[in-house]
Amino acid sequence: MANLFSLTDLSIGEIRKIVNRAEEFLNGAECRAAENKVIASLFFEPSTRTQHSFSMAAYRLGAKVLTFNVDNSSMQKGETFYDTVRTFEQIGSDALIIRHEQNEYYKQLTNIKVPILSGGDGTNSHPTQSLLDLMTIQQEFGGFEGLKICIVGDIKHSRVAHTDMEVMHRLGMEVYATGPEEFQENGIRFIELAEAIESMDIVMPLRIQRERLEDQMHMTAEEYNRRFGMSMERANRMRPNAIIMHPAPFNRGVEVDDDVVESPHSRIFQQMRNGVFIRMAAIERAFVE
Numbered sequence: 114m115a116n117l118f119s120l121t122d123l124s125i126g127e128i129r130k131i132v133n134r135a136e137e138f139l140n141g142a143e144c145r146a147a148e149n150k151v152i153a154s155l156f157f158e159p160s161t162r163t164q165h166s167f168s169m170a171a172y173r174l175g176a177k178v179l180t181f182n183v184d185n186s187s188m189q190k191g192e193t194f195y196d197t198v199r200t201f202e203q204i205g206s207d208a209l210i211i212r213h214e215q216n217e218y219y220k221q222l223t224n225i226k227v228p229i230l231s232g233g234d235g236t237n238s239h240p241t242q243s244l245l246d247l248m249t250i251q252q253e254f255g256g257f258e259g260l261k262i263c264i265v266g267d268i269k270h271s272r273v274a275h276t277d278m279e280v281m282h283r284l285g286m287e288v289y290a291t292g293p294e295e296f297q298e299n300g301i302r303f304i305e306l307a308e309a310i311e312s313m314d315i316v317m318p319l320r321i322q323r324e325r326l327e328d329q330m331h332m333t334a335e336e337y338n339r340r341f342g343m344s345m346e347r348a349n350r351m352r353p354n355a356i357i358m359h360p361a362p363f364n365r366g367v368e369v370d371d372d373v374v375e376s377p378h379s380r381i382f383q384q385m386r387n388g389v390f391i392r393m394a395a396i397e398r399a400f401v402e
Contacts, residue, residue, distance in 0.1 A: 115402040117230045117395050118219050119238040120280045128280065131398065132248050135390040138173075144393075146400045148175030153206040155181045155198060156232060157213045162361055162385055163232045163241065167210050170392035179206065195221055202227055208399050228399035230392075236270050242360050243276040245391040247284070249384050250315065253356055258285035263309035265341055266292040266319035266368055268301065273360040274319060289313070292341055295331060306340075310347050317358045318343050318368040334367045343369045348378050356380045 120128060138144075152171045156164050168178045179201070188197055194213065201209060202225050209225070211218065212232035219229060233239040247257070254260055262281060268274045268290050278301070281288050289304040290297060297303060309316060321337070332340070343357060351357075357379045363369050374381060 114226075114228045115398045116219070116228055117240050117399070118217075118234075119231070120240045120243055120276055121238075125283055128244070128247070128284075131244055131391065131394045132251060134394040134397065135244070135248050135387065136251075138390040138393045139387070144397050145175050146397045147171060147207075150176040150207040150400065151179060151205060152176050152208045152210060152396070153179045153181060153201040155201060155209055155211045157183050157194065157211075158233070160212055160232065162388060163212065163239075164210075166385070166388040167230070167232065167241075167392045167396075169389050170396055173389070174393055174396055176207075176396070194218070198222055198225060208396070230395055230399060233272050236272050236275065238276045239272040239360075240276060241388065241391055241395055242273050243280055244395070245384055245387040246273075246277055246317075246358060246360070247280070248387045248391055249358060249380050252383075252387075253380065254314065257281070259287070260314045261287045261289070261312065262315040262317060263289040263291055263304055263306075263313045264317045264319060265290070265306065265309070265343070267296045267321050268292065268298055268319070269296045271319050271360075277317075292319075293332065293337070306347075310350050311352070314352070314355050315358055316343065316351065316355065317360075318363070319360065320362060320364055320368060334364075338367050338370075342367060343373050345370060345372050345376065348373050348376055351378055358384060361385065 154164055154168060171178050206227060208228040210230045210232050214235050216235035216237040218234050222229060231240055250257060264274050278288050289309060290301045291304050291306045291309055355378060359369060359381045361381065365371050373379060
């Protein structure tokens with residue numbers, strides 16, 4: 114049984130193994146490790162890409178998926194998070210995919226005896242998103258050492274930024290950040306956006322995490338777009354081989370303009386596609402290791 118809570122639990126070798134296995138799935142490799150297994154998809158926060166690409170990954174591996182809806186569950190009658198998860202284990206789920214707003218929610222699930230794959234925990238970590246980001250970067254550049262990335266925007270509330278920054282440092286990448294001062298954190302190398310646009314290999318705008326803000330946004334969406342949004346004018350100043358990534362969902366006209374989303378520099382939809390294969394590799398790992 115192999116849980117997947119955080120990439121900090123994995124060695125660089127293990128991370129490369131997952132990414133390379135995902136490439137094999139992309140290229141047509143087959144695996145029936147999850148055949149006839151039942152996987153419960155327990156998302157306590159909204160999701161489109163993570164939840165449904167996990168489901169697609171499970172289907173491709175021969176598994177069946179139970180999809181939990183918190184609004185129609187007994188949590189509306191007072192049932193706890195732990196008891197909900199324990200219920201899905203006890204009714205026969207072979208693995209659980211969980212997203213929850215609490216950082217490190219999994220620390221209260223030590224009694225669960227089936228694999229748990231995290232779909233994100235609060236502002237802390239989003240392991241499969243970072244793995245698919247790495248897969249996309251590897252496809253583009255063939256490796257990681259020495260590449261420069263700038264993550265733009267709401268670093269403070271982004272589990273993607275926190276996960277990407279940690280693992281990318283370990284892989285030898287140079288990681289920078291820019292954005293509104295109220296969204297920055299100590300210990301991160303700051304760079305002005307104008308400089309980042311012209312010098313980075315990868316620019317990754319982030320969605321403003323409005324659901325996690327407590328009156329911390331000190332500018333309008335229009336001002337944010339003017340100061341930090343990825344426009345075609347900015348995209349055209351990027352290095353010829355540089356790419357734009359985004360963990361999505363993206364707010365068109367705020368952090369990224371319409372004409373940038375599918376522009377030549379953009380790899381946003383490629384990231385989404387890669388998510389299925391990364392999650393296939395993660396599910397396979399849960400059952401074979």
